[in-house]
Amino acid sequence: MNLVVLALKNMRFRWMTQVLTLLLFTLAISLLWVMHEVRVQSQNKLSKNLADIDLVIGAKGSPLQIILSSVYHIDAPTGNISYAEAKRWMKHPMVSKSLPLAYGDFYRSYKILGTDTSIISWYDASLAEGQPWMKLGEVVLGSGVQGLQVGDVFSGQHGDAEAESGHGDYLVVGILEPTGTVLDQLVLCGLETVWNVHEHSENGISAPVPELVEGPDEHFDKLSERGTSNPEPITPNPSPDREITALLLRYKNPMAAIQLPRMINESSSLQAAAPAIEINRLSFMLNAGSDTLKLVAYALLLLAAFSMLVQVWMGLSQRKVEFALLRSLGYSGGKLLRLLLWELGALVLMAFALGEGLARWFLFQFSSELGYGQAYSFEVGHWSSFDVLLLALPLALVLIAALVNARRIYQISISDLLQNP
């Protein structure tokens, strides 16, 4: 009989004694996998979304809040800043590139962001279809925005993604390729579109939801007739009292990293925040918690190994007769050791499969809660070298448990079945 078959039958027969070890290994593997994936995927997403942004300028307030709201779009902004004042820094000699951001309405849970078309190249994105926005009311969708296609017209909701009332009309003119960044979950338009919609809102005029129209041109004809939106090309000279939410900057040289934040914070009413510093601080705080959990997971793994060692030790005493019988049937000590290895190996393989399944299910179920919404959801379908480690580590513990007991196995003899001489 094949050793693997015999091992599996033995496992099934003694399942009660193995449940504890199986559970401990499963929990340890699950916990380690979740901790690792949350950390790695979060860090990847955080660094990918940084998109080489050196500095963010926003209204006075918490620097971390400015970064979270303007770079990761997972928090409310600290306030608005004057576009005229921001322009001063956009033209500063230490700045190589700049990108103004103005928070607009929502389409369902997707944020409508007023900005410059250079945001597309800033995030190394490209258009999957359509074209960039050029006129008021035109928007380009991130690849993850569901329910719309090029040519569609929709209404935004003001301030609250759950609000039902229509507020401003938009025309989809393009859709971006997936980037794996926060851009995928945004609806992009010109700054002027955001300002225009808010102007109407402040004047008490709510832009009505458009009727069904044939295409983009007809839509703009209709919007023009109503006077709720202006389908004219975006003008580059906005009035001086315009406001934006934040300004993203890239430095021209390393000296700027030392001088520019200080200059902004000291000589203006604005707040400069360096994403790298803020994210390091955030990671440090988060890692302290996750390191503790990781220690717990490794402790569980050790406990599982100890439980397995005890299980084997006790099991060998109880199974001495069975092993002696197998010796009488021609099973060598080495073969019995391999049988034990298969039994423990199968247990670990089962724990690995259960642990990985449980961890992926957990991350899938709680992805949105853990990941601050769709923009930061976690992937659960991939495999990495850490999975190999999660399998190799318990298997190494199996090997140790078997080797610790090897001497006892080799000492088992047919004599154990014979009557005393």
Place this chain on the structure above:
Amino acid sequence: MIQTDPLHFTYPQGPSFDFPAFSLEKGESLLILGASGSGKSTWLQVLSGLRKANRGDVHIGSTSLSSLTKQKMDAFRAEHIGFIFQEHHFVPSLSVWENLIVAHPYSKKFPVEKAKQMLQDFGLEPLIHKKTQGLSQGEKQRLAILRAVLPQPDLIFADEPSSSLDDINCKKLINLLQEQCKEAGSALIVVTHDQRIKDAFERRIER
């Protein structure tokens, strides 16, 4: 089939024993009878290669047991020697049928038809899918004999096979054992202190 020199065995810091030479052919049986402490189980262990004699050698077929390494001895034992113990031990996780398979040497093809026929002859056929824990003492006894004779080994050792049986069952067991060994062409060596089976054997060595 089996041929021994006069053998001498000494336990480290323990008693020493001398065993007479004998030989046994296919289908023949031998009874080694002795009281507790007479060294009969030690003799069985030496004959089956579990212990090496300090002096003398055991030949099974053309193989000298003293020439075999421990590993080769395991393989040789699986191929050429069958055991029947006083307590009828089985692998508890396996069924009756699987216990026969697991006892069959790798080198020999498991004789499915013959096994089925013998299970029928032994009255065990309805139990083939049952775990051995559910068998009666008599069923276990028959299964243990069947397991030993099915691979048709050169030699079968039975260690105190009748000690726990009443007179009727004791006689039945020895008859069945001798009959099956003869059919399988195996030499049978029974080691016991049970005087009741003395007359069932033509060849005996009393210690």
